[in-house]
Amino acid sequence: MPITLPSDLPAYAVLEREGVMVMGEDTAERQDIRRLRIGLLNLMPKKIQTETQFARLIGATPLQIDFQLIRMSEHESKNASAEHMESFYRPFSEVAATGEKFDGLIITGAPIEHLPFEEVTYWNELQQVMDWTQTHVHSTFGVCWGGMAMINHFHGVPKHLLSAKLFGCLRHQNLAPASPYLRGFSDDVLIPVSRWTEMKAAEVEAAGLSILIGSGEAGPCLVEDPAHRALYIFNHFEYDSGTLKEEYDRDVSTGSPINVPVNYFPNDDPTRQPLNRWRSHAHLLYGNWINEIYQSTPYDMARIGMA
Known part of the structure; x- marks a missing residue:
């Protein structure tokens, strides 16, 4: 079954060329089926790239997905056109006012790691979003900074600044092979990492949370929070093959201090084409x-978030 997207959303054409099943909203409305409603709260500056990355992954299942794009109400994007934001995004304030519910919500990362959470301009509203998920979203997936924000908000777990950027494709261990979220996973997993902060395993575990994927070098990666019906991932499975290269080239061009991303380019040679070794996972x-959402979400969406 396909993912439902507006036919003029840039991701629609990209995914259609890649062979991902996509369906226009008009066609989807004619089908008598309970679609899963998945929202993307997109905090990344490159909106279109991020939309496409997540739509590609959640659109590859046999289920029909109704994909909804959400933005912070007062924060204006500097990298996406006003027309794009107006056409495809709704502010959270509008979504909350309608009382509508979601089977799933992804909260992306944001390039603001160096700031304390409370200094982020939209932190108060993001706290409202996270509290709102407990009554209006069946399962929430916090990614990178978004995951760190959630684990801090719900459990007080702090993020810690690193002395150097963790950057590259790092080996991680499958620590919970019986978890339904890791069904089919190898024991050893390569995952793109790009961050200046970390969460410490001891503090995550002291909060009563389970680390499903971790690394001796990169720390916790995937954390399960059953009490809040949430997963937190601090690294970037969603990245395209060339995303780390784009980040590296950007920093080189601006003269920012940056190391070649480890285990990414063949022989760590940035003149060579990187290989994608994380796509299947x-x-x-x-x-x-x-x-897991499909197996457990109420058929009657009005019952989402009810104890």
């Missing part, structure tokens, strides 16, 4: 998340 993780 990315599809597994998000496919497993969608499947």
Whole structure:
């Protein structure tokens, strides 16, 4: 079954060329089926790239997905056109006012790691979003900074600044092979990492949370929070093959201090084309998340968030 997207959303054409099943909203409305409603609260500056990355992953399952794009109400994007934001995004204030509910919500990362949470301009509204998920979203997936924000908000777990950027494709261990979210996972997983902060395993575990994927070098990666019906991932399965290269080239061009991303370019040679060695696990993780939502979400969406 396909993911439902507006036919003029840039991601629609990209995914159609890649062979991902996509369906226009008009066609989807004619089908007598209970679609899973998945929202994307997109905090990343490159809106179109991020939309496409997540739509690609959640659109690869056998289920029909109704994909909704959400933005912070007062924060204006500097990298996406006003027309794009007006055409495809709704502010959170509008979504909350309608009382509508979602089977799943993804909260993306944001390039503001260096700031304390409370200094982020939209932190108060994001706290409202996170509290709102407890009554209006069946399962929430916090990604990178978004995951750190959620685990801090719900459990007080702090993020810690690193002395150097964790940057590259790092080996991680499957610490919970029986978890339904890791169904089909290998024991050893390569995952793109790009961050200046970390969460410490001891503090995560002291909060009573389970680390599903972790690394001796990169720390916790995937954390389950059953009490809040949430997953937190601090690294980037959703990245395209060239995303780390784009970040590296950007920093080189601006003269920012940056190391070549480890285990990414063949022989760590940035003149060579990088190989994608995480794609299959990315599809597994998000496919497993969608499947778990499908198995447990109420058919009557009005019952989402009810104890």
